[in-house]
Amino acid sequence: MRVLILGSGAREHALAWSFSKSKRIAGLFCTPGNAGTGELCVNFPGVSVNDFDGIYRICRENRINLVFAGPEAPLSAGIADFLIRRNIPVIGPCKNGALLESSKSFSKNFMEKYSIPTANAEHFTEYESFKKYINGRNGKIVIKKSGLAAGKGVLETEIKEEALIFGRKILESDSLIAEEYLEGFEVSVFALSDGKSYKVLLPCSDFKKAFDNDKGPNTGGMGSISPVPWVNTELNDRIMSGIVEPTFSALKNEGIDYRGILYFGLMITDEGPKVLEYNVRFGDPETQALIPLLKTDIGDIAEAIIQQNLSSLSIEFSGESAVGVVIASKGYPDEYRKGIPVTSLPKGNNKDLLIFHSSTYRDDSGRVMTGGGRCFTLVGLGKDTITAAAKAYHEADKVNFEGAWYRSDIGKKFFLT
Numbered sequence: 001m002r003v004l005i006l007g008s009g010a011r012e013h014a015l016a017w018s019f020s021k022s023k024r025i026a027g028l029f030c031t032p033g034n035a036g037t038g039e040l041c042v043n044f045p046g047v048s049v050n051d052f053d054g055i056y057r058i059c060r061e062n063r064i065n066l067v068f069a070g071p072e073a074p075l076s077a078g079i080a081d082f083l084i085r086r087n088i089p090v091i092g093p094c095k096n097g098a099l100l101e102s103s104k105s106f107s108k109n110f111m112e113k114y115s116i117p118t119a120n121a122e123h124f125t126e127y128e129s130f131k132k133y134i135n136g137r138n139g140k141i142v143i144k145k146s147g148l149a150a151g152k153g154v155l156e157t158e159i160k161e162e163a164l165i166f167g168r169k170i171l172e173s174d175s176l177i178a179e180e181y182l183e184g185f186e187v188s189v190f191a192l193s194d195g196k197s198y199k200v201l202l203p204c205s206d207f208k209k210a211f212d213n214d215k216g217p218n219t220g221g222m223g224s225i226s227p228v229p230w231v232n233t234e235l236n237d238r239i240m241s242g243i244v245e246p247t248f249s250a251l252k253n254e255g256i257d258y259r260g261i262l263y264f265g266l267m268i269t270d271e272g273p274k275v276l277e278y279n280v281r282f283g284d285p286e287t288q289a290l291i292p293l294l295k296t297d298i299g300d301i302a303e304a305i306i307q308q309n310l311s312s313l314s315i316e317f318s319g320e321s322a323v324g325v326v327i328a329s330k331g332y333p334d335e336y337r338k339g340i341p342v343t344s345l346p347k348g349n350n351k352d353l354l355i356f357h358s359s360t361y362r363d364d365s366g367r368v369m370t371g372g373g374r375c376f377t378l379v380g381l382g383k384d385t386i387t388a389a390a391k392a393y394h395e396a397d398k399v400n401f402e403g404a405w406y407r408s409d410i411g412k413k414f415f416l417t
Contacts, residue, residue, distance in 0.1 A: 002027035006049045007070025008034045010356035010377040011284035014291045016040045024299025035368045036357030049074045076102035089306040092260040100278040104146045114250040117274040121179035127171050140181040145170045184269040188286045195257045197311040203228040204286040212409045219333040223410030224324045226289040288377040289322040323388040323411045324379045330403025332373035342368040346398035354379040386415040
């Protein structure tokens with residue numbers, strides 16, 4: 001199997017790390033990749049995930065027989081359709097399936113049509129009706145950009161002026177959804193689908209807020225854990241029967257041949273689990289915590305999806321827990337510098353600690369440089385969440401570059417109550 005991974009984040013580094021251990025791999029490539037994937041793969045830093053012709057050229061020249069799409073943008077733009085027409089298998093849905101993420105209006109209508117539990121919502125395409133709606137209500141509300149926003153197109157507020165400013169900016173170029181604010185705790189569920197059957201992986205939890213105690217603005221995710229201690233058998237059964245199974249049944253009913261990963265972003269409320277959003281790929285940073293727990297060869301999983309025999313594959317996990325802590329640049333998720341030299345990293349990639357790069361690169365002298373807002377994910381592994389967190393945080397201060405910072409409480413709420 002000769003695999004090309006699309007993307008440059010810590011998610012893609014985690015996938016590359018897993019594929020590098022596969023007995024099925026005969027060649028491993030990544031575009032554009034990062035300094036971490038460069039230690040495992042052949043990187044193509046000059047080819048972006050949205051350069052379809054460039055991706056196809058890499059596939060032809062390197063005899064690629066599987067493409068694994070990391071981020072959502074190329075899937076939403078139709079990379080799976082483009083490559084499948086050229087007889088190159090892709091892990092990731094075609095454009096019609098990717099609408100579940102690329103259009104929140106589509107996904108909300110999908111959930112409402114098939115009675116999949118979700119927050120009550122209103123859809124808006126122009127400012128005056130949105131303004132009238134906001135001025136006519138009280139209490140906290142959630143406003144979401146309908147299109148892709150890299151995890152930062154959401155505002156939770158009870159301040160009307162703030163809601164109106166945020167909404168006006170979105171409506172200049174997109175539509176939006178205003179929905180009720182749900183209370184509870186969040187869970188990320190990932191399912192693998194081959195178009196005929198599906199397999200559900202361990203639950204994860206993503207820490208989206210910038211600062212400790214879930215304060216501050218939304219980010220792309222400041223850390224994650226897997227599995228989630230609060231997801232017991234009863235809750236898991238409710239998620240499967242009330243959300244996961246109805247979603248896959250609805251996809252079939254809509255005639256969508258969904259092959260790849262489907263993410264269920266859930267809020268566990270007093271009324272039960274409700275869907276916050278769908279994503280059509282692995283999440284970042286959840287992947288960094290989830291993938292290291294996988295015992296089954298990822299090459300076998302990829303082949304089962306492509307050949308549509310996922311139902312016959314047993315997917316096993318290590319039984320450990322993982323906690324991922326994101327190390328970010330000063331100013332993230334707002335303005336931040338790029339191109340900062342990384343002066344030190346802890347020794348990782350062992351049974352207790354893994355280090356995954358995000359958008360890093362090497363300069364002409366070979367130094368690792370930052371290339372984004374989220375720069376590294378440190379993943380601690382242990383017998384339970386508290387042990388795994390301790391291993392990650394023990395090494396966090398050894399990641400050194402100017403302005404480096406991280407949340408100090410990833411996973412904490414799950415083992416202190």
